[in-house]
Every structure is written in structure tokens, then in C-alpha cells.
Amino acid sequence: HKRIVVIGAGIVGCSIAYYLSKMGQRNITVIEQGPLFETGGSTSHAPGLVFQLSFSKVLTTLASQTVETFKELSTDEQRSFYPVGSLEVARTPERLEDLKRKAGVASSWGIEALLLSPQECAEKNSLICPDRICGGLYVPSDGIAKPLHAVDKMTRFSKECGVEFYGHTEVTNIEVTNGQVKAVYTSAGKFEADVIVCCAGFWGPRIGEMVGVTIPLQPMAHQYVFTNDLLELNGETEEVATPLIRDQDNAIYFRQVDKGLGIGSYQHEPFPIELSDITKYGETKEMPSVKPFTPKDFEKPWEDALELIPALKQPGIKKGMNGIFSFTPDGMPLLGESQAVGGFWVAEAIWVTHSAGVARQMAEWLMNGAPTVDLELCDINRFDTYACSPVYYKQRSIEEYEEVYSIHHPFMQRKVSRNMRVSPFYMRQQELKAYFNEKAGWEQPQWYEANYPLISTYEKKMVIRKGWSAEYWSPIIEAEQLHTRQYAAIYDTTAAKKRLEIKGEGALQFLQKLTTGNIDITVGQSIRTCMLHERGGIKDQIMVIRKNISTFLIVCTGAVEASWIQKHVPQNGQVVFQDVTSGTCSIALIGPKATGVMKSVVQCSELSSTWIEGQAKTLFIEKSSVLALRDSYGGMESWELITTSDQGLNLWDVLIEQGQPYQLIAAGDRALENLRIESFSLKSGKDFWSEHHPYEVNLHEMVDLTKPVFIGKEALLDRQRKDSETVLATLILDDPSAIVMGYEPVFYGETALGFVTSAGYSYSLGKGIVHTLLSQAVHEEMVLEVEYFGQRYKATMMTHSPAVV
Template structure:
């Protein structure tokens, strides 16, 4: 095994977990540097209450939590358990929360976890402290429990040291030696440490460490209230630290755990309490640990009254003491993982709670040693943020908003409220004048629908599918009218935010892209190809669109910043290839629908009628004063054109298209209509219906792989995976009940066995029924039976649509 000099900064639970798994995978030259003592370091791990609620709307976070529980159980002994499996109860204090818990129970089935919806009386039976009269029910997860991270740290460090790792306490990082954007060494109060790889696991100190290396780590520390009660009469006979289930009351933003004869109570109900890193003390400078701020009792007055209603036994107990403990929050609520793009060898594992710690350590070790982790970590990738998101104006405000909403009922279409208008397309003012309802997409303000199209609802009132309940949240019938009108006439869609746009040029451009992609990229100038990029394990990194604009020039459209970073990372240092991100300098409009060609022919007949266009063809041309790269292709089940131009000329292009499109009933359409058109056309979307855990063969898109190519990243692994057979298959189902649509991530059942989950869901007007893309076990497809989907606790039958991407 290739041995590297690895320096881990921070001996909290994340640093110890990472050292542990690197050691288990054979790395021997590991040094862990900690500014405090071992192992109660003074960071968040030291005061964390240890509650592990594994279930999350994110499959990734749930899996990381599952792996953490498994690891901590393995590190336990009878005398000193590192995990107490006591289960958890999430109570519903409102009818809306009870419905949300039913949805969460569905998520549990989707992610392979056991859970049960309980009546109020059953909640009280599970935990006698609960007053069942003030709740509507609950969700019980038996595998949840209490983690003891300091015990786990000692065990993991003990193993790592036995394998050659060295731990330094009371050692402060003072600087880094970075040469030609490559990490070379770490300077500390104990001397200089040569390094091939540095892993920053410094918790809320991470931004300070990153700044020394020239890497922005966009997290915001916030204080969070946690109190200890005096002894409760109901727990007077307890001798164990914890035997009662964890309790969470998300309607009141509270959680509870037993601590011997008393309780620990946490609250997110209070005002945000952001902490600036410069205000955080070093270990030993104050009586309290650096991660603990003085308790603010006025913020706990209402939380305490709410607690008395749920747990009446607290009335006689009262409070013993409280802290405001510091935790890290990020702009999107996800951890920050991976190697920084601008400094090779500088890795980050930040903004991680104890719940996910060991899972993250395992994934980081795999990533560093194998080149890619077995889990898809793109939602956590440190490189997922463009430059706008590295602005403190953005990430501080958005992180605080995430704190405020941490226990809210999260709808997939709920827009963020803070740090908006960070990026706007050249069409923004026109869109506002049309009454666009905006959400954010990769930092851009992206129209979801237009109030100007509300008049169309009357035209299509007999056809529009009217959504109900959860599906009707953040929805308007205008979305359906835009969908139907585009299918009949034409829609104008702002595609500026849809993809990252990279210009790749140079003598070695063809060779570089051939290695990067599964298709034969040596296409003719003016041709367009959709192809995959695979990682080293043959997982789909992205589906990209490649447009050859010259003999040694390509325009590559990839999903986002992570994929763009991955492309740049694979460029050899001595390569004669230049990659330029032109996303901010360009814009894109799509004209879609049966009248799309008529619109363009009327606008520029010399370009759109005098020459024959073939699907998948691109040409540079002029529309009035505007220079355009036009791509003609079938688009979501109908014909369409995508038009690229400079940011400066975008508004002219919009105005010309709108004017010329009036006779053909061209309308501006939003993201929601386009997404439903995609689902109706049975097209799968990279990152939504498949990701890097899946191969092209599993998702039925093997026609995009050219095995005649001599080599490409992941080819050998792909052949091996194909011989082994698929673990999951992507298929499309049609719901038998025409009155039902679902929203995504619901479990799919074969009789009473969960066999997969929904990835995308929409309504197919040509079928008059809801359709869903799902990932399921291969045996469920081979059986050719009717399947069912569970939605808020109810089962709805569905059949496989054979003309979709089914592969058996």
C-alpha cells in the first residue's frame, strides 16, 4: 500500500474516527494534532449530549448515522458501552407533525430502517415520563440511542496508536507550507510536520485552520442551549445512565435524554446565537471549555414551560444547570467533506455531528485511499459551493436560517428566505415583470412559475390535475397550465442555472475528454453528445453534454460545481488543455414544444429554414444583433432548441424571442413545469434518479457506454460490476389510482417487503396518472408483479411501464 504522511488536525470524534479507519485500511504514517487535551478536547464532541436520531430525509446522512451506530457498538464493552441502544420517540404535538411522522416512517422503509407509528397511549407505554394527553402520536425507532463519543475516541485512538499513529495534545497549528498549490507541511507549536495530506477535523475552529491554508470553510458556529435537571421521582430507582428512549418534540424544537436520575434537555427554540470564531477562547483560558458559552436563562423560559406540558414530572425536579454549547452549521445543513480544489492535499471533514461521525471517518478513509468513497458524498463535497457561497454575507445568514428551521417540517419546494439574489440571470427583471415565483438553484434566482400565466388555467381547467395535501404545498395550478401549454404550443425556459458551462480547449482536449467520458467524444465539429463520467468504482459521476465547437474546442455542460471541480482535478499538470468556467459570462434559453421551430424560423429564417438541422446538431449563428450557439434536439418528449449567448446579449435574445413567439403562443415557463415534463417523458436525471453509487447498466443507460474505447476512468470496474450483476435497477411505475401523485423518496413494496424507493415523481398527462421513477431490487423487476408505493402510511398499487428504462 502507498504510505503517505497524513496529518489530522483535531482529536474530536471526527478526527479519531478518520484516524481509526485510515489505520484499519493499512495507513501507518498518521499524526493527529490536538490543541487541547486527549480526549475531552474542548470542542463540540466534549459537550455533545450524544443523542443519535439516525433517520433523515437524506439517504446519505441516514447511512452515515447507521454506520456510526454500528461502529460505536463494535467499540463497546459491557463495562463501558460506547452506545446505548434505547430507541427514540419523536412525538407529534400537532396534527401536521403526525402526518409528517407518517412520511418519515415511509423514509425509514425506503432507507431500510425499522420504525413504528405509535398512538399517544403507546408513546406513554414506551416512556412513562410522557404525558399522552398533549400529543397526537409518535414515531418510534428502536435502533436509535445514546452515543458516548469520548469512550469511542479512546478506543479508536488506542487502535490507531497500535498501528503506528501518533497523537499530540496541547499542540496548536500555526501555519502551513503550501508550494505550487500543494500542501507540504504543517507548522505547529511543537515543530514542523511534513505532510502529503492534511485533514482538517477542527470543528468550529475549521475556518481559522482553512484560512491559514488559503481554503474557505463556509460554516457558522452557533450556540445551542442544553440543560440538566435535578433528579425526577420517576427515575429515583435508576442505576444506569440511560435506559429510557430518547424523546424529540420537533413542534417545540426540543429534545430529551435520560442522565441517570435526571434528564438532559436541548432546545432549538431560542433566538439564534451566532458565535464569531475570534471570540472563542483557547483551552484553559477560561473555567469552561472553549465550546461552552454562558447560559442565557431568559432564552429557556418558554422551552421550560413547554417541557412541563410534555413531561409533567419535571415540575418537582427543576433545573440544575445549563450551557450554551457551540455547534457548526452550514448554508445547506450538510457536512463539508473532501479535498479543497485550490490546495491539493488539504482535506476537510467539518460541520459533522456525533450522529454521523464514524460514518464520515470511514468515508473519508475510503476517499483518500481508494480515490473515491463507496457512498455518494457529492451533497457534502467541500467544492459544491461556487464563489458566491464563500462570501460570509451568504453562508453566515443561510447557516443561521438553517438553525432556525432545523426542526421545521421541511417541504422539498420550500424556498430559502435569506441571502437571496446572490446571482440573477440577464432575464431577471423581465421575469419579475411576469410575476415569477422564484426559488434558488445553484445560487441563481430561478422562476418556478409565472403569475402572468394564471389566465391559462381557465383554458386548461378541464385537463389540469389538481394536487392535494402535501403535494399541493408550494404549488399552483399555473404550473400545470404551463406544462400543458408547452406540450401544445411552445415554452421559453431560462436554462442559465440548469448546468455549469465549461470551455475546454487545446491540442490535448480530445484525448483528455476521451479519458474522462464513456462515449467516443471524437465527434464532428457541430455535433452534440450526451455521455457519462464515471468514478474509479464505475459509479456515475455525472451525465454531461459535450458540444464540439472546433477541432480542439468543446463546450461541456455538467451538473454543478462538484462535477466541474472533478473535471479540473483530472487535468494533468503538463497537459496542453485549458479549462475555463464560462457560466457567469454566458446564459442560456430553451425554446421547447411543437411550435418551437416555427418561432425560430420566423425570427431568423436565413438560419432556420435554409439549412437542414439534424437532432444533436449545434451551429453558431446570429439572431438580430445576438451571436448564438444553437443546439437542436428532442427535449423532454418534444422538439426543442437551446440557445447560448453572452450574458451581455442575453436580454436582447429574450426580447426577440418573446416578440417573435407571440403569434405561436410562446409563453415563459418555470422550473416546475419543466421538471414535470421531464418525468412525464420518462427521462432520468443525473443526481436525482441515479448518482455515483450506480452504474450505467443499473439505470438502463448502457447505450451511453462505448466499451470499444481503449480506456476511460472506471472502465475496468464497470466490466467487473456488470459481470457481478446490478444491486438496484432504475424503472418507471404508473400509479393505478389516477387521483394520486407522490413527491419522492417514498418506499416501494413488493407485497409487504420494501424493495426500493421513489427518486422522481410527477403526473403524466398522456396517461392520466401519476408516474414515478424508482430504484428497486432486481428481483422485484424479474417477478413482474404489481408493486405498491406507501404515501403517508397508505399503500397505492403501481405497475411497471415497460417502455421506460427497465433492464431485466
């Protein structure tokens, strides 16, 4: 057994020790600086509201698993969970619409949720004044968690399995040798360790500093008050019997606490807490996770609370606090083993709501090599270097706090910490009045206002968008898409993927082990293949280009996948890994005239007829040395052109200039995405992820079972033998004016079969097109329906790719 040291005995640390013990792991030590188990961390005073449902599938799953665990641990004598249900009320018509959308994802993720009228809300929780609301969403399985009760049950079990808990013991340093953790130094001596799991809550960044790993979280104070007893709750005998209430329009939430209420508010100005201002247990009278209450900041939330719950007028506030917990730049937890230091695992920025679910997944990850739930969006390695700057993650985390209860549009812009990374084409894109969005820190053009005149050319074919789908949208997107289909466009794909160079005498052997395809291709060829994790799920779909006998360029999805590849690089000196993303840029030249443009910028001899699809050559495009790959995109001729960042501007200018006779334009990412969807092309991380294996999502051709070994092969064969739980289907919406956005549920009669992963519009069919993941096979005769904002739209399965116009 590996020696595992868990730092922190809050809900997260204790849940991880519990799940590891349940899975048979021994040799676990938990070290806590405060007393056991009311440690003074965030868990000690967490009000424990559990709203499971969110637009994020992974967070919803983690929350549901937490509820499951807390229910299992709950007894009549000691309740770990009160399943009293929750009500999210809408104070505005916009919020009510958003709740309809949320009811849709509830069906997508398999959670029961009911839209209620104002009166029905008041029937569920009689404290609510129905005149103040437009309606609400009721989730019967939500409730109140009692994390300290759960901790008590879990730690009793863990202790029986031999887990040792040390209270009043502070971790002061960590020993790392050759990039691998070795031991933890504490106020009570040294503990040898093969694996450290950092569950130190908002102290996490300090522990990270001990091993040189950035843990990009920002501690923030958040207001929570207790009221005096309400007459209306006089007869209550349970600590909590009434449904929780969330009033997101006013950024407040409510729970019953015996005969009074607990009220939390996100309304105030954010209070970021500096690491230097965080105390240790015993240093101050209050717990380290509590800052003094600032009553002035609660005046407005209190007024709003009185409006929704008039019964609050009489009792008034008993006491309040500004309690500290963690925020991250994207609102997601930080999980997994750090790429930089072997054996240093992190489970940070986790709400009580997701705690036990996270613990279960972390234990699986540690013991089996991969979790069953895809945790890519929570992976600690998802940030590139830029995002590890404290300025960046502080600003973004504050923005997260401010927006925590806002209505989030999928294409909503981030306001702060922009222009972190720009491609060499940025200057030209600004001249073309690009509308930028951020992707992995890069400013990525979504469309170009300079293409506005194209609208009149394509207007007749375009669909009229209204409401939600017309927000953060421009008809220019459609014009760019249609223009690409007719002529050609260049797309800046610098931000779309990561580019890695793998070289050395062991490079081929390494890539053969890493991927499911045969990488022993001829020099200049490329191959699309999969990487599987240890349990046979798809870690990523990647492209490999063999540049010379022992040098390969890998194009993978993002930082998580890149760090996964790096982690597997053998340490025998025979393989060199280099992330060349920031030093390179890439352009996709797409459309029926793309090869015409290429002919005018490269020597004709280079463009001989023997240059087949999938082949790459290094050549000059005027002054720029470019790796050019002949490809196809959306059923059209396309070229992927990669060069170094210093030469990118040259390349762009030459293409634009020489492309004039071909009506070449620069077009944005939104058109590119729609071209992908309308041509039935799937995207790793969007249409399938590590929970799926290649046979489930029609990637059979990317697996070469004749290869003796590759990571995940045994598990894949095993999974292939079992019945698949998922099918991927492409549907067409019957109503030509119907447009959906993604994550909507797909119904067959009253049964939700699954949900939409990617949504676009096919101009050849004149209809909306969606990729879906379903729990059972469907066929063309079945009448399926996609639900969008509470409305059902008929949909038909497509068996073949539509002919593209």
C-alpha cells in the first residue's frame, strides 16, 4: 500500500479518507492543524444548503453523489441530510425563463425538477410571499447537509479501517525529491508519504507553495446571518423541515434553522482575503474561517429578504458573520495530481454540496488510475502558465463571486483579465473589427464586423434568431459560414488546440503506447487517433503528424490532455516533450477555393497531385516557413497552416492579399464551429469525453486492436464486451425556424433519453442539427423531441451526413 497523507480534516479531507478506506486502501494519515473535527475551517460553520442542479453536468453529478452518500450516513439519531427539497424563485420574467431552461437540464442530467406557479411555491414553503415572485423551480431531492455529522460517521468508519487522524498538528513543509513527494513535515514530526492529498480548503495555496505548485484559488468572505425565532415556525420540532429558498435575482438564499432562518448573501462587494490575513486556529477568538460581520453590507439584502418573506419583520437578525471559503477563476473545483510534482494531489475549492461526490471520484482516480466521472473541467492542470499569475486568478475569482447568481449565457464574455494571450494575427483582427471571446486565455475572434456587407449577399438563406439564441450573436456568423461554403475563409485556430512536439529515439514507441492507432506512419503523414485512460475511456482524440523519423507534432484538445501526455513521458531520456503552443500559431484555410489560394502562394511543384489528404509538408509561403497539412473540414477542401509566432503576421498578410481573386475572407470561430456540426463531425470533450469509449461514439476506425499494447487496451476490450450505455445520434429539428443551443433534453414520449451535446444549423437542409448522447438506440421512424425553454420541438434521427451546400 502507498503511504497516503491527507492534509486537512474538513469535509473534503475526511470524505477522501473515508472513500479510500472503503475501497480497501490502508496506510492513510490525516493531518489537521485545528481540533478534530470542528477544525475552524469552512466546514465548521457551513450552513449546508445543497442545491444539486446546475448547468454543469459534472457538478450536478458530484452533488447527486454527495446527497447519496450523506443519505446513507444519515440516521434518526444523527441526521447527515434533511431531504426537504429546494425552491429557486424567480423575481423577474428573465429568471423564470432561465428556470425553464434549468428544468430542461434537470431532465438532461436525470434530476427531478418541477416548475411551480407563485402559489404552488408558497404551498411548498408558506413563508414565501407569492405576490413577489413569478414562479419557481422545485427540486424535491435537495436539502440540508450536516457536514459535521457526516464527518463523525465517516471518521468512525475510517478509524476502524486504521486511518490515523492527528489534530492540532500543522503541516509546515513538504519534502520533494526528483519531482516526487517524499514526506510531510509537521509540528508533530515527519510523516513519510508516497501520495499527499491537499484538502486544506482556503489555506491550499500555502501548501501548494511548499512544493512549488500554484493552487489558483482566492479566499473570499461571504455574509451569513441567523435570525431570531419566527412566530410562523413556532410549531417546528425539526431543525429543518421547510424547503430551502434561493432568490438569485437578489443574490440571497434561506434555510430554516430550528425556529429561525439562516440567510446568506452574495450581494455585497466581494471581500477577497489575502493569504497573509488568514490566521491559524487559536490565534484569534473567532475561528480562522470567520471574519467580523459587517452589518452595513447586509442592509439591502435584509430589505430584499423582508420583501420575499414578510414574516422576518418581527424577529430581526440575531447574529451574523463574514465566513471565508474558496473561489476559483472559472468557478470549478481544483482536483487531481499536479503535473509538476509526482504524488502531489489536490482536492480544493469544493463546496459541501460536492464534497462526498468529489471524494468518491478522487478515491477512484487514486486507486484505479481514472475516475468514473469525467473531471477534465475540474482538473488542477487545466490552467496554462498565464492563469497561475495571482493577478489573473484573483481578478477572475472576484468576478466569479460577483456573477455567482447571474443568468449565464453560454457565450457570455469575461470582463476582467482579458488580453492575456494574443496570436500574431491580433493586430489584423482588430483592424477587421473582430468580436473577441476568450479561450484558454487567448483572444479568439468570434466573427468580424468587417464582414457585415456579406449579410446582404446571403440574407435569403439565413435564419432569423430571436431571444436567447440571438444574444452574443451576429448574423455575420451565418454570412461567414455560407461564404466559406461558396468560396474560402481563413480561421485563426491558434487557440483551438494545443501543439506539442514529441521527439527522440523513444518517441515512436512512446506514442504507440499512448494511442490506439498505429503511429508508425511514413514521414509527412498524419493520423487521427485516440488516447485512452487506464479504464478505457477516451482521454482525447488527437492528431499526430510525423515530421521526421523521430519527431512528431501532436495536436490535442487542451492543457489537461497535454499534461496527461507529459505525465506519461518515460524518464529514460529517450523522449523529449515540448509544448510549442505559445511559440506557434495556426490558420485553417477552408472552402472550395482553398486550394486555389494555396496554389497562388506556394510553388506549384509543391502542390502536386500526389499531395494527398492527411499529408503534411514543410514549405515556404512567401517569407514564412510553414508546416502545411492538406485536410478536409466539413466536407470541404482545407489546409492547416502552422508557423512560428514571429512569422504568423507575414503568413496572414500573404494569404489575405493573394486570396483576393478567390474572395477569401477572414472568418470567426462561431462559423467554424457551425461548419463542424453541420458536417456531422464530433469534438472530443464536447460530444464525447472520458466516460465514453471509442466504440460507443463511432470511433472504431481509430482503434487498432492488432497493436500489442496501448494504455487502456485491456479495459477497452472488457467494456466492449458489455452492453454499451450510450449511443451517439445526430438529429434534425423538423421545424426550420427552431434553433437550440446545447444541453437540452431529448424526449421519446415522456422519457428523457439523453441530451444535446452540440447544436448548429445545416443550410443544405435548412434545418437545425444537433448531436446527442442517448441512453438507447433510436431509429428514423421514432418521433423524438428536443425541449427548449419548456417547448418541445420534433426531431428526426439522421443516418447519413447531409450533402453540404
